Amino acid sequence: MITKRIRIIALAVTFLLVVLTSLVACDGKKEEEEKTIDVFAAASLTDCMQDLGAKFSEKNPTIKVQFNFDSSGTLQTQIMEGAPCDVFVSAAQKQMNGLEEDGLIDKDTRFDLLVNKVVLIVPKGSDLGLTDFEGVADPKVERIALGDASVPVGQYAEEIFKHLNLWDSLQDKITFGNNVRIVLGYVESGDVSCGVVYKTDAAISDKVEIVAEAPADSHKPVIYPAAIVKDAKEKESGKLFLDFLKTDDAAAIFEQYGFTMAGK
Numbered sequence: 001m002i003t004k005r006i007r008i009i010a011l012a013v014t015f016l017l018v019v020l021t022s023l024v025a026c027d028g029k030k031e032e033e034e035k036t037i038d039v040f041a042a043a044s045l046t047d048c049m050q051d052l053g054a055k056f057s058e059k060n061p062t063i064k065v066q067f068n069f070d071s072s073g074t075l076q077t078q079i080m081e082g083a084p085c086d087v088f089v090s091a092a093q094k095q096m097n098g099l100e101e102d103g104l105i106d107k108d109t110r111f112d113l114l115v116n117k118v119v120l121i122v123p124k125g126s127d128l129g130l131t132d133f134e135g136v137a138d139p140k141v142e143r144i145a146l147g148d149a150s151v152p153v154g155q156y157a158e159e160i161f162k163h164l165n166l167w168d169s170l171q172d173k174i175t176f177g178n179n180v181r182i183v184l185g186y187v188e189s190g191d192v193s194c195g196v197v198y199k200t201d202a203a204i205s206d207k208v209e210i211v212a213e214a215p216a217d218s219h220k221p222v223i224y225p226a227a228i229v230k231d232a233k234e235k236e237s238g239k240l241f242l243d244f245l246k247t248d249d250a251a252a253i254f255e256q257y258g259f260t261m262a263g264k
Helices: 002-033 043-059 072-080 093-101 133-137 152-163 167-173 180-189 199-203 235-245 248-256
Strands: 035-042 063-070 087-089 105-116 118-123 144-147 174-177 194-198 208-213 222-229
Touching: 035 043, 035 072, 035 235, 043 063, 043 180, 043 199, 043 235, 043 248, 063 072, 063 235, 072 087, 072 093, 087 235, 093 105, 093 152, 093 222, 105 235, 118 152, 118 180, 118 199, 133 152, 133 167, 144 152, 144 180, 152 167, 152 180, 152 194, 167 174, 174 180, 180 194, 180 199, 180 208, 194 199, 199 208, 222 235, 235 248
Parallel strands: 035 063, 035 087, 144 174, 144 194
Antiparallel strands: 087 222, 105 222, 118 194, 118 208
16 A cells, blocks of 8 residues: 555656646746847848848747837937847947947947948939039029938038038028938938938939939948947847847848948
């Protein structure tokens, strides 16, 4: 009887251990499956980053990438106000520098990711005859769309027109947008005569034409830095994503959208 009772107890204990082990394994698996990284990226990266996020998740099926796209200045403000963010990719050094100075990014993870160009665009089929940035001073150019002061592409545009001694004379004809895609939209709709955007934004639209690249040395280089945010909840997964952005697979996608990898 005692032997039989011991066997029953042993079987019961074994059964409980199996159940507990299964539950722990399931919980672990569930936890892995629910990992999500929050990536804040400049609006000009919208299309390529969505492709990159899908590619990354193919290679890392337990990690989902959730994007927040807006102007780099707006994203900087959101991070400063405590919005949940693991990875920040800015369209300019200024916003990343500001966060680093405030101790809000992990500076050891920061690196320069991409290079872009600034261009002047007009609506498809425009008969203005614009061929360079100097031409926007012509009275026949009634409105020009630019990013506002918080938007990197707007900051670059201001640098360019100040370099050309045109900034003050353009004030009455500027329509501001709070990110580069809004600026692009103004030109696509024909609401303005021309606009200043990144070359990569112009490349995704069949409703605009590039008429000129910004003159050499008229603005700071358009560099996109990336880094892990200091208070990131998913730092390790975020680092995996940043490492992925440096791979040949990622470079092929960036280059497909017209970007150049920094350092090349």
